Amino acid sequence: THSWDREAIQLVQTLIPRETVLFIADVKISFDSFRNGMAATVNSKTIITVNPDTREASMLFSYAREVAESGALDQDEKAEDMSVDSITDVFTVSQLKEKAQESPEAFFGIMYSFISKLDLDSSVSKVIRTRCSRCKFQVTDDMQSCTNQLCPGRDQGLSATTGFDLLVDFSDHTGTLHACSLRSPVAEHTLGCTVKEFTSLTDEERTAMKWKFLLERCKIYVKILPSPKARTGIRGMVLACSLADPGEVKQHMSALVQ
Incomplete structure (x- = not known):
């Protein structure tokens, strides 16, 4: 109004x-x-x-809650709003959290942190998800149309995208940043594995891939944005992630350690 x-x-x-x-x-x-x-x-x-108290209101609330929890309502889909090459500010985890408390706007940074949670050996359905391209509702490939009653394209055939949809924790000597989104296509570049290749791996191979990264120091480009749904009030979105060069870590982290 x-x-x-x-x-x-x-x-x-x-x-x-x-x-x-x-x-x-x-x-x-x-x-x-x-x-x-x-x-x-x-x-x-x-x-x-x-x-x-109507069926339509109940459907709308259920849809909004599911999409909000998925992160689709957060403005994190705009990969083009800053290129990775232009991100230069380096933060510890605690510095990221402090800046997020001071600023309600999204911002970008680099972390040299350990991956402390990476559930690649969970069931495939928790690692790879299929979502409706129009409304971001979670669906399965065998559906003929989106099951979200309020989807704008529900009367049309299902248009869906399948990709990695992970929540990853990053830790350093100052704390842990929980539940950062690591999604396709960034996840493919990070893991060096396509969705199709991942689904054909054995349980042992998925565990081996997990331990290639878990507790390893990585260089992470991250977008931080406010999120009322998140436990800490902020969400992190991984824009790029790779194993860090030890010399580069020493150079940057020595300047950050108080």
Whole structure:
């Protein structure tokens, strides 16, 4: 709403983002030149129902919760907003967390950290996921259409992408950054393995791949962004990750150790 209606403003201020479904009847729809698009305005005839007890509202809430937890609602899909080559700031884990508390905006950095959690030997369904290309809802390859009732392309044939979808922990002498997203195509470059190759590996080969990286010092390019759903209030997205050169680690980490 951009109405100056005091009651509407007070109501909206009490709502919890991503936790509330609204049914709004009788709003005025008009072109807003300031926003350069259509906007809805409440007036004296408008009726706002918070969390209506309807099937559609339940479906919408379930969809929003699943997509929010997947990270798809976070603005982390824009790989083009900064190239890896232009990222130069080096952080320890604690410095990343401190900066995230100071800034509500996403930022970028480099860590020389150990991978302390990498569940490559979990079931394949927890490492590789298939999602609808249109709404990011998790699906399976054998589906004819997306099961999300609110998917914009549900009436069309299923358009899906399959890739690595991992949550990785990074640790250094200052702490641990939990549940960083390591997804395709970055994961393929990091692991040196395609999705198809990974699915054909034996359990022993997956465990061997895990220990190639686990507890090894890596150079990680990461995007940090606020996330109300995350336990710590922030999320990390891995933009690039490789085993670190020992000389480079010594040079940078000696400057960071207080």
